[in-house]
Amino acid sequence: MKLNLALLPGDGVGPEVLSQAVKCLQAVEETFNHQFIYREAPIGAYAIDKYGTSLPEKTLDLCKTSDAILFGAIGDPKYDNNPEAKTRPEEGLLELRKSLGLFANIRPVKAFSSLSEKSPLKKEIIENVDFIIYRELTGGIYFGEKKTNEDGTIASDLCEYSEKEISRVAHLAFKAAKNRDGKLTLVDKANVLESSRLWRKVVSKIAESYPEVKLDYLFVDNAAMQLILNPRQFDVILTENMFGDILSDEASVIGGSIGLLASASIGEENALFEPIHGSYPQAKGMDIANPVASILSAAMLLEHHSLFEEAMAVREAVDKALKKGVVTTDLNEKSQYGTNQVGDFIADNI
Amino acid sequence: MKLNLALLPGDGVGPEVLSQAVKCLQAVEETFNHQFIYREAPIGAYAIDKYGTSLPEKTLDLCKTSDAILFGAIGDPKYDNNPEAKTRPEEGLLELRKSLGLFANIRPVKAFSSLSEKSPLKKEIIENVDFIIYRELTGGIYFGEKKTNEDGTIASDLCEYSEKEISRVAHLAFKAAKNRDGKLTLVDKANVLESSRLWRKVVSKIAESYPEVKLDYLFVDNAAMQLILNPRQFDVILTENMFGDILSDEASVIGGSIGLLASASIGEENALFEPIHGSYPQAKGMDIANPVASILSAAMLLEHHSLFEEAMAVREAVDKALKKGVVTTDLNEKSQYGTNQVGDFIADNI
Ligand SMILES: CC(C)[C@H](C(=O)O)[C@@H](O)C(=O)O
Ligand SMILES: CC(C)[C@H](C(=O)O)[C@@H](O)C(=O)O
Numbered sequence: 185m186k187l188n189l190a191l192l193p194g195d196g197v198g199p200e201v202l203s204q205a206v207k208c209l210q211a212v213e214e215t216f217n218h219q220f221i222y223r224e225a226p227i228g229a230y231a232i233d234k235y236g237t238s239l240p241e242k243t244l245d246l247c248k249t250s251d252a253i254l255f256g257a258i259g260d261p262k263y264d265n266n267p268e269a270k271t272r273p274e275e276g277l278l279e280l281r282k283s284l285g286l287f288a289n290i291r292p293v294k295a296f297s298s299l300s301e302k303s304p305l306k307k308e309i310i311e312n313v314d315f316i317i318y319r320e321l322t323g324g325i326y327f328g329e330k331k332t333n334e335d336g337t338i339a340s341d342l343c344e345y346s347e348k349e350i351s352r353v354a355h356l357a358f359k360a361a362k363n364r365d366g367k368l369t370l371v372d373k374a375n376v377l378e379s380s381r382l383w384r385k386v387v388s389k390i391a392e393s394y395p396e397v398k399l400d401y402l403f404v405d406n407a408a409m410q411l412i413l414n415p416r417q418f419d420v421i422l423t424e425n426m427f428g429d430i431l432s433d434e435a436s437v438i439g440g441s442i443g444l445l446a447s448a449s450i451g452e453e454n455a456l457f458e459p460i461h462g463s464y465p466q467a468k469g470m471d472i473a474n475p476v477a478s479i480l481s482a483a484m485l486l487e488h489h490s491l492f493e494e495a496m497a498v499r500e501a502v503d504k505a506l507k508k509g510v511v512t513t514d515l516n517e518k519s520q521y522g523t524n525q526v527g528d529f530i531a532d533n534i
Numbered sequence: 535m536k537l538n539l540a541l542l543p544g545d546g547v548g549p550e551v552l553s554q555a556v557k558c559l560q561a562v563e564e565t566f567n568h569q570f571i572y573r574e575a576p577i578g579a580y581a582i583d584k585y586g587t588s589l590p591e592k593t594l595d596l597c598k599t600s601d602a603i604l605f606g607a608i609g610d611p612k613y614d615n616n617p618e619a620k621t622r623p624e625e626g627l628l629e630l631r632k633s634l635g636l637f638a639n640i641r642p643v644k645a646f647s648s649l650s651e652k653s654p655l656k657k658e659i660i661e662n663v664d665f666i667i668y669r670e671l672t673g674g675i676y677f678g679e680k681k682t683n684e685d686g687t688i689a690s691d692l693c694e695y696s697e698k699e700i701s702r703v704a705h706l707a708f709k710a711a712k713n714r715d716g717k718l719t720l721v722d723k724a725n726v727l728e729s730s731r732l733w734r735k736v737v738s739k740i741a742e743s744y745p746e747v748k749l750d751y752l753f754v755d756n757a758a759m760q761l762i763l764n765p766r767q768f769d770v771i772l773t774e775n776m777f778g779d780i781l782s783d784e785a786s787v788i789g790g791s792i793g794l795l796a797s798a799s800i801g802e803e804n805a806l807f808e809p810i811h812g813s814y815p816q817a818k819g820m821d822i823a824n825p826v827a828s829i830l831s832a833a834m835l836l837e838h839h840s841l842f843e844e845a846m847a848v849r850e851a852v853d854k855a856l857k858k859g860v861v862t863t864d865l866n867e868k869s870q871y872g873t874n875q876v877g878d879f880i881a882d883n884i
Contacts, residue, residue: 264725264751274725304762309654325675325693330728339732340694343675347687373776375614375624378680382689401614406812408784409792412654412762426723430780434758442759462756 186219187489190250192243194228195273196463197473197523198256204475204527205254205482208501211534212486212494223250227280228463229260229273238276244283247454252485253284255458256478261465282322285451288353289319289428290360290484291460293415293435293445298506302440302515305412310438315418316364317435318357319428321449323349324379326425345379345424350386356450357422358394367419368399371407371427383424404431411435436460443474443514446481448488455488457481471522474512476502479530501533536569537839540600542593544578545623546813547823547873548606554825554877555604555832558851561884562836562844573600577630578813579610579623588626594633597804602835603634605808606828611815632672635801638703639669639778640710640834641810643765643785643795648856652790652865655762660788665768666714667785668707669778671799673699674729676775695729695774700736706800707772708744717769718749721757721777733774754781761785786810793824793864796831798838805838807831821872824862826852829880851883 191206193199206222213220225243232238247253258277263269280286295303295310303310328342361368370387372380384401391399402410404427410417411431415438423431436442442461449456459477467473479502486495505511510529513519521529541556543549556572563570575593582588597603608627613619630636645653645660653660678692711718720737722730734751741749752760754777760767761781765788773781786792792811799806809827817823829852836845855861860879863869871879 259725272725278726304656304659304764305654306656326726328690332728332732336732336735337697338694339728340678340692341727341729342690342692344688344690373779375609375622376628376676377691378682378689379691382682382686385686405779405783408758408780409787412784412787414654427780429723429755430758430777433755434762434784437759437762 185489185491186221187251188221188223188249190247190253191222191224192227192247192253192255193224193230194256194258194463195230195260196257196465196468198228198258198463200469200471200523201459201473201475201478202254202256204523204530205478207527207531208479208498208534209482211531212498215497215534216491216494218491218494227276228258229263231276232271232273238271238273239279244280247280247284252488253454253456254482254485255456257459257461257463259463259465278326280456281449282327284454284456285322286449286454286456287320287322287349288356288450289321289447290450291317291319291432291435291445291447293317293438295439296444296506299440299515304437310415313415313438315415315421316360317421317423317428317432318353318360319432320349320353320424324425343377343379343426345382347382347386350383351390354387354390354422357420358390358397361397361420362394365419366397368397369402369407369418369421370399371402371404371421371423371431373404374401375403379424387422407431408434432460441474441514442477443512444476444480446477446484448481448484450488455485457485457488471524472513473523474514475523475527476505479527497534498530501530504533505530535839535841536571537601538571538573538599540597540603541572541574542577542597542603542605543574543580544606544608544813545580545610546607546815546818548578548608548813550819550821550873551809551823551825551828552604552606554873554880555828557877557881558829558848558884559832561881562848565847565884566841566844568841568844577626578608579613581626582621582623588621588623589629594630597630597634602838603804603806604832604835605806607809607811607813609813609815628676630806631799632677634804634806635672636799636804636806637670637672637699638706638800639671639797640800641667641669641782641785641795641797643667643788645789646794646856649790649865654787660765663765663788665765665771666710667771667773667778667782668703668710669782670699670703670774674775693727693729693776695732697732697736700733701740704737704740704772707770708740708747711747711770712744715769716747718747719752719757719768719771720749721752721754721771721773721781723754723777724751725753729774737772757781758784782810791824791864792827793862794826794830796827796834798831798834800838805835807835807838821874822863823873824864825873825877826855829877847884848880851880854883855880
């Protein structure tokens, strides 16, 4: 198979972890006789510094003409505490999601048994945890109108949802639940928010077309508790953009390291794959960042193009690295392996 | 001292846990020679069923003329999945907060060492955890304009904050931090939300008047992770209404039971005290709900009126019950004690 891949390294440790994913994709090309074409483009703080905008037009064009996008990380602390900043690295990622219509962010959460000591949760809590979060990604308070009054004393953000925005991601989540354990949990705040009540209305209607799936509801505050008290109860979680942002990062603690978690952002015509960890600026260029999340993002990319055997080879190589202790220091303080060596080991085992 | 107390039992297990708190307050009256006058009023689903509104006028009037309010719980599942419901029990609580100007919700989070096996988190994670959450309670997306378009296909909620709303709760949080370990963490989503950027601007300005306090910032998604990965890092957390709702319920897992956590909601002229657990309708009338959160809410009430010795007596009686195993089944499956017996034991030990 021939695939055109856009590479967006971004900021912080993005470039170094992305390189490891590319190594693994190259190993897949060789072993399975595919041809992947890699084209790189700037985004985020890196793009602001160089081109004055966090999402240059040519980056967006490249993404539009690619079969899939592999993304590194975004964000730079120098923009975080500057309320006067005219542009922010994160805007590039948000614009990219919106322009490409990447409406569903999919984050699998699984406890790797070889790493259960790393989790802050007790072993009996995380054993056999295996669920997926479907987060709506192009609506809600992220993209609603933002306002500040003239003298800068009042600011607001609008959280808006339409039936259409809700139903397209809901259908994906129901399909996933149907192929898994048949349980879907809608997380909202319907006792307070009008938009949440629309979510409940639309999702409960859609449920009628999926009789195999059992739908239940959880308020977001309760969900934040249940994720830690009893994560095994979940199969597929469906939620809106902001709640999904919070809950999926929270859920990342289950596995013991955020450095292991990959995500896919899917639209009608495009798909982007990225580690869920951020740009981790303190580690930039130090060869210590965990490349596994980025490599597993590449595995999700392969699956998205129905290259299941290839994805499995990547996953098995990752498992081998974890079992053999070829891991970065976030997983084992005494480890001697750096980002590059872990990437090499995994690529060599594909 | 003479105090006029409004009692709002509300729904589910609210009435039964509130009764235990009243028992303890009566014990305090006797032991310390005070006079508390208790006046009860309806709220929530109970009030809807009886009077057609979740906050009857006479309830609000009673609260306004009281020195403090002791609250049970609110909510009934029969309203949750009914998008057509004209009124909801929760509205009563939200209206009460707004009408009384209870702008700061204060939730202490502490790990009781006698209960560390109950927590889903590992012992070494929760040891010596001791922080307070200051949640803004009368602004943000809870109270912003709510809209649904004519054909019910689009719904929205506005998240709005003013400098004034931010600064009054921020001052309380800074003062608390000054009297504690001198560390304040502002949780927001300033990389996405305009309202969060206003929070950062206002709070960082206020910080200049509290040179003893070290201010730092955390994005809400990261905060949801850090609360579980390393809760000891926190001293005082300050955040807006919705993030506070989610994070404080999440933080409740640290102690092992949400049945232990109390909260205070403070305004210029009024204050309300309530357990953070909900109405727990499945347990209603079964004499199994944990009364400790409600009793500790009464202790916070006493502290609010500077009755520190009295509050300490209540806290010590609670500690004794926990240490002696006089607890409800949420803390010990094999326990024989019900809500009433635990309440009696604690009251007797004051
Ligand atoms: C970087 C930030 C804008 C982004 C988000 O909030 O969506 C990130 O936290 C994520 O979850 O991908
Ligand atoms: C009952 C509900 C409206 C309320 C809230 O969201 O504020 C509750 O969850 C709380 O935290 O007190």
